[in-house]
Amino acid sequence: MNEQSRLKELFEYHILDTKPEKELDELVEIASLICNTPISLITLVDNYRTWHKSKKGMELSEVKREDSFCQHVVNNSKEIFIVEDASIDSIFQDNPYTKGEKGVRFYAGAPLITPKGNILGSLCVVDTVPKKLTEEQKKALQVLSKKAMDYLNARKLIIMQKDNLELSALKLKKLTDEAPCVIFQLHKTKDGQLRFDFLNKGVKKLHPDLKAKSLKKNPERLFDIIHTDDLPYVKESLAHSYNELTEWNIAYRVKSVNEIPHWHMLKAVPERDKQGGVIWYGTIQNITNIIDYEKTLEQILFDISHVLRKPIATLLGLANLIADEKKIDGQLLKEYSGYIKTVSAELDTFTQKLSIAYSVKNKIIAGQNQDLPKAGKSKK
Structure with a gap:
């Protein structure tokens, strides 16, 4: 042997x-x-x-x-x-x-x-x-x-x-800790007590005033970073999800020291426990860059509609004049062509400037979003 x-x-x-x-x-x-x-x-x-x-x-x-x-x-x-x-x-x-x-x-x-x-x-x-x-x-x-x-x-x-x-759980924890968002399991008991059963390390990346340890001790701290104007809506949506067992899906503003509005999005699926409480499995993401991107698109649409209104109206007017003329001599045609070239040049210049301006703006937004975790609590 x-x-x-x-x-x-x-x-x-x-x-x-x-x-x-x-x-x-x-x-x-x-x-x-x-x-x-x-x-x-x-x-x-x-x-x-x-x-x-x-x-x-x-x-x-x-x-x-x-x-x-x-x-x-x-x-x-x-x-x-x-x-x-x-x-x-x-x-x-x-x-x-x-x-x-x-x-x-x-x-x-x-x-x-x-x-x-x-x-x-x-x-x-x-x-x-x-x-x-x-x-x-x-x-x-x-x-x-x-x-x-x-x-x-x-x-x-x-x-x-x-x-x-235990090894699988450790691997899963490592994966969740590297996720660019908060992954959580939140439990609200039948008597209204809140507790986080699970929180990954993404908490500290979401906001500098959030710490996993302190949140587990006091889940109400999550509400401390929410913008005062949005807090009632967030609490109302939580209560609705608890009572109706519907998905908790909400976007809200959070406080920041540099006065730049930051946005978080929370998505969680509820499940009723045996004692009559509710457990939510969900995520919280920083969506400030998405909000900024949407605002940028809105601004682009506004700028285009505002600036292009005049040259487009001019071109339409010239097109109507040309259509109404029964006979256009060479001098008049030359004059109309000059107007069209002028308006076309203005449009070309505008589109070039617009492209450069929004390219720079997007770079600035991208830089701001990289610094989002450094934001702090604002004054009320």
Whole structure:
């Protein structure tokens, strides 16, 4: 047997130095009853000791491996290892645990065998008088050791699944923390108490006055950054979503120190809990750049409609004059052409200036949006 492989698999069970577990304690109780012994143990053998996971009739939690009877189960075979009278056994007669009137005389250990074939330790019974086991007792001891191993395998699987879930949760948290928005789970109880069950690190990017730790302690702090004029509307929309179980979808202004209006958009899907409260799963985004972009487009449309109204009216007037003229001589045609060229030149100049102006304006807006997280609280 490869000892390094055996030890590696033993450590993978994460069982050493753990607290007693009822399921295993009951198996050693049954073993003592079946074999009529005062002592029974579930032992695990590591590189320097034998540790007792479950024990009946013994106070010691571990013994040195060199003095352990159970090490011979690991080293011997996959059958039950039996010592009927240790006091006359050449291997054990000088063992420190064999000496004295209350020393070990009888030992029988059924191996704890993993699916890979490694032996982790034993389920054993011990007595202070010589003893023999019947075939039925031996078979029962093997069945109990298999049951103990089934439990350890199930326990290991649960631990692995828990580790995988924790790893997945850690990866998900890293992803959410890098998201360019706030991802949250907000809970409002039936009696009206608010709490954040989850908040990613995007909070600190959203507004300098927001901190995840302080928000979890006092969710009402979220309302402190909302513009005074918009706060009643935000609270009203929250109440409506709570009462009607409708999506909470709202855009609102937030306070800033530089007097430039900043906008946030909150979207959350509600779910009623078993106690009658509501849980929202949602996001909060800074949409200031979107608002600025829409305002820029509105301004462009206004500028175009305002500035182009005059030249377009002129062109339409010339077109009507030309259409009404029954006969246009060369001089009149030349005069009309001059007007058209003049108006066309004005339109060309205007469109070039418009293109340059809004290109610069968009660069300024982009620069402002990069600095948005630096904004602070404004004076009321």
